[in-house]
Amino acid sequence: MSTQRHYSPIDRLLLQADTALRTLIPNSSHASRPSPAVLEPQSNLDAQQTGHIAGLMRINHTGEVCAQALYQGQALTASLPDVRTKMEQAAEEEVDHLVWCEQRIRELGSQPSLLNPLFYGLSFAIGASAGAVSDKVSLGFLAATEDQVCKHLDDHLQQIPEADRKSRAILEQMRIDEKAHADSALEAGGYRFPAPIKFGMSLMAKVMTSATYRI
Template structure:
């Protein structure tokens, strides 16, 4: 019989998750990278720098997603919702690790702003979860829709020869679409257009700042 986690156990788990999310190269994926043995075409310095900027944005997006799911999972009211949040968070760890590894290949780095975005996203997730599972799940759906749009945009902006980044983003897009569908099927509330527009503006602030920082 499994021992019920105490409050101390949960805090230790949360701290471990923070470290695995924010410390470069600490996240360990449960699935192999979609890039596999895919080989890039020749990328010049400008193309590599541009690809690294895009992948840095995607890495920070996964930092935010990880924090969001952790915050929501901590305050979710229904046990099955918490379980689904934890599963989605594990898939986001895969994305985090894949993007991190790709940044290394591109001689890039993760964003200096990650701790700030993690803290903000965790707080938003915790509040959404505390308000109620329908709102929390609705926030997941709206967030994943925004992420999907960013991934589509980045797939168009990637250098043509960057096949490894492309393979990673295509798998991420598939996973995020699955998360968005699950959130609605689990009872998530559809957010109105003005709320989604506000979320889109906040997302643009993140992408524009993280591309270089």
């Protein structure tokens, strides 16, 4: 006997609002896995290093805010139930990353970006639009987005000192998860976006990273 619940459109809108609030209000989300940073020792970082790492982790946190919005928007407009479920599951797994990044930002004496509500709204609209086109495009957009995230994580891992094992442990686990999400979306039939579209996505991502590094 199936235990899957069937939600009405109103139910889904209320769930979307609840997710948005839990994503944007500090300390509102709870991770299902402990942060990889808890097993790593504290490191001695100077003020310049601390500020730079905090900026990078703020970028990653905003990236997870955008991921939540993208997946929720895609789930809202997905036509096939299994695709909707895949989007919702991906969003739940990304909550861990959201919480881990916020915790690390606080430990570094900083705070998440004040621009998160803006980027959440824009990302939700983009995700809903992709889902409305087709499930194939929606899955392909998920894969292309995760590919961009992996590139950002690789770049940040090169910038973060080896001594900061806490931040590095978080980003290393995030990269593993993001790569798995991208592969899963393509295996489910996602459209492989051509290079020009991916390039355009990378330019949009640069706007987000430049703004959230300091704000």
